[in-house]
Amino acid sequence: MNFQRLIAAAALLAAAGLFAPQPAAAQTLVWQDEFDGPSIDGEKWIYDVGDGCQLGICGWGNSELQYYTSRPENARIENGRLIIEARRENFGSRAFTSARLKTEGRMHFKYGTLEARIKVPDLRNGLWPAYWMLGTMGNWPARGEVDFLEMGSAAAIAAGVTNRRVGAAVHWDYNGSQADYGLDHNSAFDLNNDFHTYRMTWDPQFIRVSIDGQQFFEFAISNIEGASLHEFHHPYYLLLNLAVGGSYTGVMSNEAISAPLPGRMEIDYIRLYQNPGSELYTGANPPSGKFGVYSERADMNARLNFNGDANLWLWNNLSAISAPAYEGNQSMAFRANAGAWYGLGVALNAHKNMSRFGNGRLKFHMRTTTPSTFKIGINSSFGDSWIDFVAGGQQYGLVRDGQWHEVSIPFSAFHDLDLHAVKQMFMLVSDPPASNVDVFIDNVYYQDN
Ligand SMILES: [Ca+2]
Ligand SMILES: [Ca+2]
Structure with missing residues (x-):
């Protein structure tokens, strides 16, 4: 079955009115955040910061206009609620700020029922709140994405239902191409005036989304091989963000943002x-x-197992001797x-929490005579973080004399390193x-x- 047929089949089901609300069964609560502490819980949440350019995806891949920060101006706890606030202010060459929080490295799950109570701001025009999840490993779209709540779309603006339309969607890889499936729900009333309950149920057969008990999205995922749906049978982490502008909204310039700001999700x-x-x-x-x-x-307390935990990848121009x-x-x-450049990396099959090493060091022995600039890196939830080794510069113990030397780099020397969520523990590129x-x-x- 190809992707277009999947959409057609689902559309027929929707037209036939088969999307009935599901009764809530008694289930075991396994994780929660009530947002009733004094501040955002760093054991559960981490921030995506910046405009995405540092990761090579300026505008976070969607031409978003804001700069995400971890400041309380943009994300904080207030009266038992997590507040994500979009503001009009110049910051990091952007004209707006906001926040994007995620549970990467702190909470990943496969299958489960998520329930959240959320109030969105007045979105007209240009605000784009999102409550969603991403697959923990791999490159998008092959890592998989599920959106439970997106609002403020260009189509909703055009139809005059900006504050009433909520969308849910899935994105995955089908034979090397991006595949998408989404459905919208038009509420009879504005959704920004009060809290509403958003529920996502995910089991080996279906992903379903409802608002206030009314199901409006269903996606069958059991035909794993036939429809290339492996993405929906792996662990995911949660994200919450309030974007300003961007391709989803069709509002692409600072001047065109007319939503009242600050706006609070x-x-x-x-x-x-x-x-x-x-x-x-x-x-x-x-x-x-x-x-x-x-x-x-x-004398190691624990170690990687290269027959299960990790792989050593030779990326380019390296042959074993x-x-x-x-x-x-x-x-x-x-x-x-x-x-030609050369490089290698020790890639993990799942995130590793190395947060107890924050005051420690990366140590290794190295033997070389290369005069070239190379860099040593770690990949975490923040992306790659590198230490440059320039001939004549800081060598952290390396001497390029063809003898073994111990190299010892404090983790504090790495910028933008999230030791809570390490994905590649050691990388070298020259x-x-x-x-x-x-x-x-x-x-x-x-x-x-
Ligand atoms: Ca609460
Ligand atoms: Ca050895």
Whole structure:
């Protein structure tokens, strides 16, 4: 079945009036945030900050006009509610600020029922509140996306139902192309005057979305192989944001934003209930001491298992050569040819919570004579974070003399590093060398303080 047929089939079901409200069954509450603490809980939420340009997606991939910050002006707790506030103010070369929060590295789940009580601001025109989830691993759209609440679309503005229309949608990969399926619901009254209950149920068969008990979205996900729906059977994390302008709204310039500002999206609570087959990750019991990324040493408290946890990827221009290890039997021993960049990465199959290493160091042994600039990095929920090794600059213990040396980099030296949500624990990328070079790395580990 192709994607177009899926849409057609779902549209027929909708036309036939088969989207009946589902009675709520008694379910086990497994995660919640009532937003009744003194401040936003950092064990549950982290911020996406900036305009996306640092990740190569200026405007967060949607031509959004705002700069996201982690300041209380844009996100805070007030009277038992999470407030996300969009403001008109110049910040980071943008004319608006707002906030985008996510549970990446703090709460991931597969299957479950989510219930949230949310009040949106007056959206006319140009505000775009969103309550949604993204697959934890992989590149969009192959990581999967499910939107439970989006409002302020260009079509809603054109139809004169900006504050009444709510949309739900799914996005995934179908044979290497983006596939989408979405449905809208027009409420009989404005949704910005009060709180409404948004419910998403996800089990091995369906993703369904309702507002105030009225289901308006259903997507069948059980035909995994036939319809390429693997994306909807993996863990996801939650996001909440209030965008200003952007392609969804069709409001593309600062001058065209007419919504009253500041505008506040308020979330009273989010509760997650268990469904059959549910999985929940909260980053509990994180490792400490010495954590072996690529080390055979006996004194590691824990270590990566390359037959399950992680893979060593050779990205470009590296071929294995035979050489003695620094310790144990194995080491990274590679030759890079002149004239092309080279790089490698230790990629995890799932996020790892390394938050106990914040005051610690990344340590490894390295042996090389390369004079080229290279960089050592870690990928976390904030994207890549790199430390440059420029010949003649800070070397963190490396001497480029062809002998083994220990390199020790404090994690505090990495910018924009979210140790709570690490996805690639060790990366190396080098400028093209002028002549062939050999690079040896061994005994890579995280050391806490
Ligand atoms: Ca509350
Ligand atoms: Ca070794």
